[in-house]
Amino acid sequence: MSASRPATTTAPARPAGPGGPGGRPGGGPPGMAAMAGPPQKALNFGPSAKRLLAQLRPERAAVALVFVLAVVSVGLNVVGPRLLGHGTDLIFQGVIGRQLPADVTKDQAVENLRADGQDTFADLVAGMNVVPGQGIDFGALQTVLLGVLALYVGASLFMWVQAYLLNTVVQRTVFRLRSDVEDKIHRLPLKYFDANARGDVLSRVTNDIDNVSQSLQQTMSQLLNSLLTVIGVLAMMVWISPLLALIALVTIPLSMLVTAVIAKRSQKQFVAQWAHTGALNGQIEEAYTGHALVKVFGRQREVEQSFGAKNDELYQASFGAQFVSGLIMPAMFFLGNLNYVAIAVVGGLRVASGSMSLGEVQAFVQYTRQFTQPLTQLASMANLLQSGVASAERVFELLDEPEQVPDAATPQTLDDQPRGRVEFEHVSFSYDPEQPLIEDLSLVAEPGRTVAIVGPTGAGKTTLVNLIMRFYELRGGRITIDGRDIAELSRDELRSSIGMVLQDTWLFGGTIRENLAYGDPTASEEQIRAAAEATYVDRFVHSLPDGYDTVIDEEGDNISAGEKQLLTIARAFLADPAILILDEATSSVDTRTEVLVQHAMAALRSDRTSFVIAHRLSTIRDADLILVMRDGAIVEQGTHTELLERRGAYFDLYNSQFAAPDVEEE
Structure with missing residues (x-):
């Protein structure tokens, strides 16, 4: 690095927020700690439902087969009551025929009944296909019953195959949706995660997708079967009696009106329900992650009150959504019972007049039940459908978020052995366009040199290294590595040449060996041990019961904070990057261990460019160049x-740490 090349900056309007992976509490871009509240606008049901159905396009063939199977199954079920009516x-x-004399014809029997003044009975006999003196034809009845049995068995078989295929379609669709969300997460810029509560994002990825899956699974089959049943039953009712069919149809507009009125009132409630679910998840995740801190400051009561308030909001929204949508079912049952009474009365009168047979009325009553049942099912599915579409809308909102700037179509590549020369050329950056942060910053880090970045909290130190990692896009200027603009490199290419150790350590659930190998999955056992020995990890690992096979949880609670930091340092060293970024990497280790790690880092930094962010100035005395930042400027x-x-800014910082404060004595 050339120390003679000055860095030119313009002081920003506000201090830099740390932001990004190295961010600390209280810093970062605007809105970082904001918790997304529930949306106030009503659910845009139509477009969201269409978009959800569009997810089924890759399964068009299977969906078509499901439709065919549903048509056959519903058709067989619809024909069943007509055959039972014939039975x-x-x-x-047979019962009426046994009551008539056997030595007369049907017409003679009718005339005799009229002559006896039994006109109603005569009309009934005239409308029947009865043979006087003949009882029940059990042979014909057996044929009818066997036919009905075959119909219902066939309908059940087709329905089972349909349900199996539909389950396959839904699960494949949700699998693709979950994969799309996972891919989207990796394409989102870091500022999205800074501005949105982690619990709410997790709720969209888990709870909302699960709700979409359940809603599709429970509604698609019933929706298809119910619609086909309504069409088939309506056709049979019109065939049997247009008059009774007209009476039955009166309930349709009433049912649609009731459903529309109730559904409109419940839409907002379902949107709020899932939004409050995400907010509550965020609060719980925050409280449990910082559980020790809550205990230290005695804030259990405040956390409980906050949880109680959010839980009450969720309760109110969920209760309102379920209660309002739950009114649909009783209303539909009431309309269905009114329809049943009207058909029973009119049908009975028509049987008595000989206009219809008893079997036709019986079949029509069954069709009425089959007609109102799918309408009731459709109405009862309204709450599930609205809930599922509300969740789908939240998932689509995530999928529609602006993505990070894509990599160049033909990205440049670094050399197989990058030198690690980093240059800032008139760089400008700000989290908020209205509030400039870094203006016209230029500097050079020569290969193999160590650059220390110091300054007060919020000066922009972590922001600087985040720009090197391309976690944020520049507003002006460019950053080059070995002369190549990082904006023209693929992010994978760029970040594979950079190792970063954060102040906030993060370990994955697994063994110590697996956590170390995360830096280089292809590393051999000897390489892992060498990195561990160089960073003094090997020293404490041997004191653990299972050594390198010791399993640590995601929070690393079974090892100390200093040991966790040593593991992250060893992980970065194992990756053997050309550029090394250490963001307060020794802040959690004790003084003796810090000295040892400093010696190890000094040896390992010999062939790589290193950026060291430090508050303790004693750790960067041997740096080749020290940059002092204030308000985003060097x-x-x-x-x-x-x-x-x-005797400038650095002198003041150094003295503030090592010079004893003056104490006034009264």
């Missing part, structure tokens, strides 16, 4: 000795 006619005709740069001799 009822056979029984009724106000001083030089070696430790040079900066102390200038």
Whole structure:
């Protein structure tokens, strides 16, 4: 690095937020800690439902087969009551026929009944296919019953195959949706995660997708079967009696009106329900992650009150959604019972007049039940459908979020052995366009040199290294590595050449060996041990019962904070990057271990460019260049000795740490 090349900046309007992976509490871009509240606008049901159905396009062939199977299954079920009605006619005709003299014809029997003044009975006999003196034809009745049995068995078989295929379609669709969300998460810029509560994002990825899956699974089959049943039953009712069919149809507009009125009132409630679910998840995740901190500051009561308030909001929204949508079912049952009474009365009168047979009325009553049942099912599915579409809308909102700037179509590549020369050329950046942060910043980090970045909290130190990692896009200027603009490199290419150790350590659930190998999955056992020995990880691992096979949880609660930080340092060293970024990487280790790690890092930094962010200035005395930042600008740069001799900003920072404060005595 050339120490003689000055860095030019313009002081920003506000201090830099740390933001990004190295962010600390209280910093970062605007809105980082904001918790997304529930949307106030009503659910845009139509477009969201169409978009959800569009997810089924890759399964068009299977969906078509499901439709065919549903048509066959519903058709067989619809024909069943008509055949049962014919069986009822056979029984009724046999009963009436036994009551008539056997030595007369049907017409003569009718005339005799009229002559006896039994006009109603005569009309009934005239409308029947009865043979006087003949009882029930059990042979014909057996044929009818076997036919009905075959119909219902066939309908059940087709329905089972349909349900199996539909389950396959839904699960494949949800699998693709979940994969799309996972891919989207990796394409979202870091500022999205800074501005949205982690619990709410997790709720969209897990709870909302699960709700979409359940809603599709429970509604698609019933919706298809119910619609086909309504069409088939309506056709049979019109065939049997247009008058009774007209009476039955009166309930349709009433049912639609009731459903529309109730559904409109419940839409907002379902949107709020899932939004409050995400907010509550965010609060719970935050409280449990910082559980120790809550205990330390005695804030259990405040956390419980906050949870109680959010839980009450969720309760109110869920209760309102379920209660309002639950009114649909009783209303539909009431309309269905009114329809049943009207058909029973009119049908009975028509049987008595000989206009219809008893079997036809019986079949029509069954069709009425079959007609109102799918309408009731459709109405009862309204709450499930609205809930599922509300969740789908939240998932689509995530999928529609602006993505990070895509990599170049033909990205440049670094050399097989990158030198690690980093140059900032008139770089400008801000989290908020209205509030400039870094303006016209230029500097050079030569290969193999160590650059220390110091300054007060919020000066922009972590922001600087986040720009090197391309976690954020520049507003102006460019950053190059070995002369290549990082904006023209693929992110994978760029980040594979950079190792980063954060102040906030993060370990994965697994063994110590697996956590170390995360830096280089192809590393051999000897390489893992060498990295562990160089960073003094090997020293404490041997004191653990299972050594390198010791399993640590995701939070690393079974090892100390210093040991966790040593593991993250070893992981970065194992990756052997050309550029190394250490963001307060030794803040959690004790003084003796820090000295050892400093020696290890000094040896390992010999062939790589290193950026070290430090608050403890004793750790960066041997840096080749020290940059002093304030308000997003480099106000001083030089070696430790040079900066102390200038007696400027670095001198003040150094003295504030090592000089004893003056104490006034009264």
